[in-house]
Amino acid sequence: MAITAAEIEDLIRTGFPNATIQVEGADGVHFQGMVIDESFRGMNRVQQQRAVMATIKSKVDSGEIHALGLTTKAPE
Numbered sequence: 474m475a476i477t478a479a480e481i482e483d484l485i486r487t488g489f490p491n492a493t494i495q496v497e498g499a500d501g502v503h504f505q506g507m508v509i510d511e512s513f514r515g516m517n518r519v520q521q522q523r524a525v526m527a528t529i530k531s532k533v534d535s536g537e538i539h540a541l542g543l544t545t546k547a548p549e
Contacts, residue, residue, distance in 0.1 A: 475501030476537045481529060482506075488528035493548075502539035514547040521545035 478496040481504060485494050489510045498504030506525075513521045522543050532538045 476532060477501070478504060481532070481538065481541070484532065485525060485528050488524070496541075502537075504538065504540065505542045507544040509546055509548055511548060513545055516547075518545060 478498050481496045481498075482494050485496070485506070485508060486492070489508060489512065492508050492510035494506070494508050496504055496506040508521075508525050512524075516524070522545055525543055525545060526533070526541075529538060529541065533541075
């Protein structure tokens with residue numbers, strides 16, 4: 474069963490409950506996401522993206538998510 478963008482948002486929200494999160498993707502395996510969270514302040518982009526990817530690791534490992542392009546940043 475294909476995963477939805479909303480389900481990915483829910484998974485990310487478990488790790489970043491106060492974040493602004495947007496995930497898009499219509500084919501069920503390739504997604505684009507943006508996560509803006511205060512916890513990213515002082516982290517470089519790699520650290521930010523690793524933190525987000527940790528919240529969806531099980532779905533990536535299972536193949537339910539093939540690709541998630543991420544934009545991450547701290548709020549301005």
